[in-house]
Amino acid sequence: MKCRVCRDRAVIQVRRHNANFCAPHFVDHIHRQVEKTIHHYRMFTPDDRLVLGVSGGKDSLALWDILTELGYRVDGVYLHLGIGEYSSDSLRFTQDFAEARDLELKIVDLPTDVGFSVPQAAAATARTACSACGLSKRYLLNQVAGQGDYDVLVMGHNLDDEAATLFGNVLQWNPEYLARQAPVLPADEGGLKRKVKPLIRVAERETAAYAVIRGIEYEVEECPMAAGNTINRYKEWLNALEEQSPGTKANFLFGFLDRGQQAFVEHRGSVELATCAECGQPTTGEVCAFCRLRHQTLVKIGSRAAS
Amino acid sequence: MKVVLRQPRREIEVEGAKRVADLYKQLDLVPESYLAIRDGELLTIDMPVGPDDVIELRPVISGGSP
Numbered sequence: 001m002k003c004r005v006c007r008d009r010a011v012i013q014v015r016r017h018n019a020n021f022c023a024p025h026f027v028d029h030i031h032r033q034v035e036k037t038i039h040h041y042r043m044f045t046p047d048d049r050l051v052l053g054v055s056g057g058k059d060s061l062a063l064w065d066i067l068t069e070l071g072y073r074v075d076g077v078y079l080h081l082g083i084g085e086y087s088s089d090s091l092r093f094t095q096d097f098a099e100a101r102d103l104e105l106k107i108v109d110l111p112t113d114v115g116f117s118v119p120q121a122a123a124a125t126a127r128t129a130c131s132a133c134g135l136s137k138r139y140l141l142n143q144v145a146g147q148g149d150y151d152v153l154v155m156g157h158n159l160d161d162e163a164a165t166l167f168g169n170v171l172q173w174n175p176e177y178l179a180r181q182a183p184v185l186p187a188d189e190g191g192l193k194r195k196v197k198p199l200i201r202v203a204e205r206e207t208a209a210y211a212v213i214r215g216i217e218y219e220v221e222e223c224p225m226a227a228g229n230t231i232n233r234y235k236e237w238l239n240a241l242e243e244q245s246p247g248t249k250a251n252f253l254f255g256f257l258d259r260g261q262q263a264f265v266e267h268r269g270s271v272e273l274a275t276c277a278e279c280g281q282p283t284t285g286e287v288c289a290f291c292r293l294r295h296q297t298l299v300k301i302g303s304r305a306a307s
Numbered sequence: 308m309k310v311v312l313r314q315p316r317r318e319i320e321v322e323g324a325k326r327v328a329d330l331y332k333q334l335d336l337v338p339e340s341y342l343a344i345r346d347g348e349l350l351t352i353d354m355p356v357g358p359d360d361v362i363e364l365r366p367v368i369s370g371g372s373p
Binding site: 209 | 313314315316337338339340341342344347348349350351352353365366367368369
């Protein structure tokens with residue numbers, strides 16, 4: 001296979017764009033895709049203070065590299081989830097990446113700073129590990145973005161993440177979730193920071209390829225708590241469709257965002273946000289879901305420690 | 308040739324594959340969910356592979372609840 005641009009040997013085939021690329025032209029292609037997404041959705045400008053949630057995986061580290069290469073100044077925040085070797089390895093990949101590029105990295109250590117790990121929260125409550133983890137991440141990343149006086153919280157969700165989430169929300173016909181799924185979630189007065197996803201035009205396979213080409217070391221192993229989870233299963237099914245019909249994932253996601261989502265608009269913002277009585281962050285109830293999770297977990301850990 | 312699989316990391320011997328596409332077929336893997344890597348370089352499915360090669364088939368799916 002030859003590169004579409006220079007006819008040199010291609011290292012990757014992007015079938016939905018009917019294109020093959022050599023390494024340098026693939027990097028250019030990805031940079032263009034991300035820049036186009038940032039402009040199209042008016043995500044941010046070089047003047048905004050940006051903070052990126054980094055996990056040590058391919059998506060967030062690739063995105064940090066891409067945004068830096070495009071000239072944006074982005075700080076990173078890493079959440080140490082307390083998942084044994086998996087967490088310590090991903091922290092090391094993140095720290096090595098930031099140090100080599102002289103980037104600012106903030107670290108929140110859940111066991112030390114919050115008092116519990118994700119496995120402890122999953123064991124102490126009715127939530128699955130992925131649910132406890134997702135809730136903790138959304139809460140803590142928003143909190144860090146607020147405390148650091150950042151304008152925008154940047155996330156590494158890629159095309160496959162968003163297509164799989166949409167697939168799950170369609171299977172459930174969940175109108176509130178369908179109304180809210182978007183490349184840009186605007187800030188609100190209650191304290192939710194503006195949240196953006198510049199990788200939504202880039203497939204998961206392409207962020208991984210980008211990381212390999214750019215020599216980015218990342219956590220390849222899967223989170224032991226997430227093995228076989230629902231979202232990953234949806235991704236495998238969507239990839240089986242993509243293999244037969246290239247472009248399926250992009251058509252599904254962008255068809256929904258361009259033409260389908262308007263049918264759910266009435267469900268947007270139908271929930272009144274209040275302030276959590278414990279922490280002051282936005283919530284739909286009296287005490288936010290994260291504070292309830294923290295309470296339940298700390299009580300369980302305490303009772304176990306006492307017995 | 309030696310094929311390195313991940314999640315978790317392990318190595319297997321595969322015989323008879325002439326191209327990367329044969330590896331995916333023999334191992335019943337969907338190419339859209341993997342990258343083929345030899346000596347740090349990405350390989351497209353049409354690339355020839357030989358008995359002395361070490362090829363990593365790296366899964367690209369990751370992440371739990373977004």
